[in-house]
Amino acid sequence: MPSSPSSAAQAARQSIAQRLRDLRAEAGLTGVQLAALCGWTHPKTSRIENARTPPSPDDIRRWCTACGVPGLAPDIVAQSRNAEAMYVEWKRKTAAGLKQLQESYIPLFKATQIFRVYSGTLVPGMLQTEGYARALMTRITSFREIPNDVEAAVAARLERSRILHEPRKRVLLLVEESVLRHQMGDADAMAAQLGYLLTAGAIPTVSLGVIPDARHDRGIWPMETFHLYDDTLASMELLSARVTVTQPSEIALYLKAFEELRKMAVYGADARALIVRAIEALTK
Incomplete structure (x- = not known):
């Protein structure tokens, strides 16, 4: 039987976080270095990579640019939007x-x-x-x-x-x-x-x-x-x-x-x- 109904939404968020983490690693950047290139603090990078904070479209574009792959941003932005659509709080709706x-x-x-x-x-x-x-x-x-x-x-x-x-x-x-x-x-x-x-x-x-x-x-x-x-x-x-x-x-x-x-x-x-x-x- 189905487990927690929010499990799929969380799994989708974690998939995006993993993809961003992999891009950083492939670019040879540390979390601190990526944060500096993106213009934010290192804790924010950690929150995004651990799926505790969903990245905004601008966050994703900055991340991809810092990793030297700006062309991947549109696809990841779309993936992120789909993930967020899976779990929509009633107060927003x-x-x-x-x-x-x-x-x-x-x-x-x-x-x-x-x-x-x-x-x-x-x-x-x-x-x-x-x-x-x-x-x-x-x-x-x-x-x-x-x-x-x-x-x-x-x-x-x-x-x-x-x-x-x-x-x-x-x-x-x-x-x-x-x-x-x-x-x-x-x-x-x-x-x-x-x-x-x-x-x-x-x-x-x-x-x-x-x-x-x-x-x-x-x-x-x-x-x-x-x-x-x-x-x-x-x-x-x-x-x-x-x-x-x-x-x-x-x-x-x-x-x-x-x-x-x-x-x-x-x-x-x-x-x-x-x-x-x-x-x-x-x-x-």
Whole structure:
């Protein structure tokens, strides 16, 4: 099973650090000499070479010039940017509010043919109703202390969810049964959300599975929310950041995990029975 979701991002950073360290060694420079040529202190060189500080594009260009290989800088800059994109802190993504975050996913959604989403905590974004999304985004805005553009963000999320109705898409969604009982918003908003889930399985492009709490023969444990876009990209949502991996071996682990989780889920009438039970519990 996948290890720490940030492992791929850290491995990519370490790869860049190793490449820069090798360039310095091949140029016959000590860390002190390279620092002097680049115009910074030796500790900075050490931090970069040990992957404790990610180098800026300017740092990389100075480094390559000092090592006599300025032509390698563009490739290493691109590699570094890709590594940093693997682990993006939410405070960076949400600095201007949540609407921009919702819209940033549109190109990826348009390019993806098969979506696989597992959530052990919340209704997946593509199936969220207006009231549920508003309640969730209001809590996120308050918790993260970011600009309040909740109404615009909700509208952007609902607009993005229209992709469910594109005939060439396939959307496979899995939730733990506990998701159905975690109330977001008031009872009316939650009832409306659960009511929508009752009909979501009828959308031709959608497969919705619910993993029952009573399932005691689990082959795999509940884990962090993750999204798979075709078989080329996986992303995980942590409290502090969104982690993206493209390494085939890590994607294969998440694909394997998703298939194991699918085997434990119920669908159709059995899934609707669990949703109805959750609706009934709201009125008790």
